[in-house]
Amino acid sequence: MLCPHCHKSLPLDITDPRFCVWCGKPLSQICPYDEGTSDRRVSLCSDSNQSSITCTDGHLFKFCPKCKRLHTLEDITCRTEKCAHEPLLEFGVSFPTNYGLFDGTRAICWPYSLTQTLLLKQTQDIAAISHLVFRYGILIACTAKQLLTARWLDGKWKFNDPVSFNNSGPSVRSLIVNEGYAFVLSDTECIPIRLDNLKAYPAVTGRFFQQSSGGRQWAGLADDGTGQAVLHLNDCCTWQLKPIDLTVKANLVDTMLMGERILVATRDEHNPLLMVDPDSGEVKNWGAEEKDYRWNRLAMTRNRVLALGYNNDSRRNMLMRFTPAGDRDGFHWLPDHCVQDFVCGQKSVYLISEDGLHVVSWTQFSLQNEPMHLLGGQDPRPGMLLLYDSKGTERLLIRRTANKKHHLYLLNPDGGHQIPVTVTSHLPLVCLANGTLVVAAQDINGWSLRTFIFAEG
Numbered sequence: 255m256l257c258p259h260c261h262k263s264l265p266l267d268i269t270d271p272r273f274c275v276w277c278g279k280p281l282s283q284i285c286p287y288d289e290g291t292s293d294r295r296v297s298l299c300s301d302s303n304q305s306s307i308t309c310t311d312g313h314l315f316k317f318c319p320k321c322k323r324l325h326t327l328e329d330i331t332c333r334t335e336k337c338a339h340e341p342l343l344e345f346g347v348s349f350p351t352n353y354g355l356f357d358g359t360r361a362i363c364w365p366y367s368l369t370q371t372l373l374l375k376q377t378q379d380i381a382a383i384s385h386l387v388f389r390y391g392i393l394i395a396c397t398a399k400q401l402l403t404a405r406w407l408d409g410k411w412k413f414n415d416p417v418s419f420n421n422s423g424p425s426v427r428s429l430i431v432n433e434g435y436a437f438v439l440s441d442t443e444c445i446p447i448r449l450d451n452l453k454a455y456p457a458v459t460g461r462f463f464q465q466s467s468g469g470r471q472w473a474g475l476a477d478d479g480t481g482q483a484v485l486h487l488n489d490c491c492t493w494q495l496k497p498i499d500l501t502v503k504a505n506l507v508d509t510m511l512m513g514e515r516i517l518v519a520t521r522d523e524h525n526p527l528l529m530v531d532p533d534s535g536e537v538k539n540w541g542a543e544e545k546d547y548r549w550n551r552l553a554m555t556r557n558r559v560l561a562l563g564y565n566n567d568s569r570r571n572m573l574m575r576f577t578p579a580g581d582r583d584g585f586h587w588l589p590d591h592c593v594q595d596f597v598c599g600q601k602s603v604y605l606i607s608e609d610g611l612h613v614v615s616w617t618q619f620s621l622q623n624e625p626m627h628l629l630g631g632q633d634p635r636p637g638m639l640l641l642y643d644s645k646g647t648e649r650l651l652i653r654r655t656a657n658k659k660h661h662l663y664l665l666n667p668d669g670g671h672q673i674p675v676t677v678t679s680h681l682p683l684v685c686l687a688n689g690t691l692v693v694a695a696q697d698i699n700g701w702s703l704r705t706f707i708f709a710e711g
């Protein structure tokens with residue numbers, strides 16, 4: 255056991271210590287959900303490689319980086335007086351959607367050094383899953399009818415009893431996690447499942463095709479039944495649903511991005527990009543100058559919106575950068591046969607085509623040099639991720655195909671060095687969880703979770 259303040263090892267012979275023998279700071283507190291009703295204490299200590307803490311009731315916490323006090327997920331700033339409203343953090347690196355964060359950047363800050371070697375730590379069998387995410391120290395996966403949750407304990411994923419849900423469709427469309435809930439979206443409803451007590455809440459019904467979340471809001475895009483697109487907004491705290499009519503046809507809506515505002519990209523000639531204010535429900539035409547585009551991907555980074563699109567006139571792919579007001583701030587044509595996907599690095603945007611890896615510099619917003627050659631053939635589906643550590647090292651996690659197999663590579667975009675991670679016979683699901691890389695792979699023997707760690711080697 256380590257002290258959360260001075261990180262020194264605590265003597266094992268003291269049971270339930272209140273204060274650190276080295277620095278004198280508190281080692282436990284009353285669970286923030288139980289304040290005033292119970293005096294049961296939660297330990298703030300952790301094992302060296304276990305960064306998630308939970309009380310015996312399974313409550314989910316945020317913590318103050320200054321005083322280490324635990325808070326409820328609803329809290330935003332620290333309530334300790336001397337901390338002066340310090341913003342709270344979550345335990346572990348958040349990976350709340352199949353593609354990482356909600357901002358669309360597909361870039362994940364890695365809490366350890368990326369210059370270490372990636373090693374296979376553990377393989378375990380799992381049921382057939384369609385989605386894999388990680389948040390609050392919990393690995394969360396979806397089968398067609400069940401939500402699976404697990405914590406990393408004693409060198410493997412320890413699963414809770416699965417939560418069954420009534421999914422009327424053949425599969426789950428999407429799984430995202432926010433505000434302590436897993437949101438399971440099918441064609442006819444969204445089922446919120448609380449992650450502390452693993453209880454399913456009443457479903458929000460609608461003909462959904464996309465969902466996202468940000469702050470305390472959940473957003474689902476649906477067909478209103480007459481072919482018109484409607485945006486369902488739900489406040490995760492008060493459970494108040496707000497339907498917003500988008501005044502475009504549902505089958506013309508391509509993609510949605512949720513930040514402080516919600517951006518919806520459509521193929522409607524008059525409303526190519528819509529900006530929705532989640533508080534007022536106001537819908538505005540945004541980036542209205544840009545017509546005749548089909549927007550396939552949106553991302554929000556460094557106060558800019560990036561959009562990957564296809565121009566119907568010239569029949570070419572392009573990358574466009576917008577200011578928050580919706581004005582064009584950068585533009586670049588892309589090579590043909592580009593995968594409809596990109597990741598945002600710290601200085602560059604990366605894209606893949608048949609010719610290899612393309613780098614668009616952020617400052618000049620121009621394509622740099624020749625594309626970097628990549629091993630194997632192109633995997634046309636999106637799914638590239640970027641990891642970066644505190645020293646500025648970047649690694650791209652990319653899928654390639656060779657001999658009818660899917661190869662997962664780590665690529666150093668500076669030197670071009672490619673390190674094979676794993677090979678699967680079907681398209682793998684990839685998730686970053688508590689300093690591990692988890693790959694859900696399907697093979698002739700069924701599905702398995704392969705957990706990798708970065709280590710000296």
Ligand SMILES: [Zn+2]
Binds near residue numbers: 258260274276278
């Ligand atoms: Zn201490």
Ligand SMILES: [Zn+2]
Binds near residue numbers: 285287309310311312
């Ligand atoms: Zn508790």
Ligand SMILES: [Zn+2]
Binds near residue numbers: 320321322340
């Ligand atoms: Zn504090």
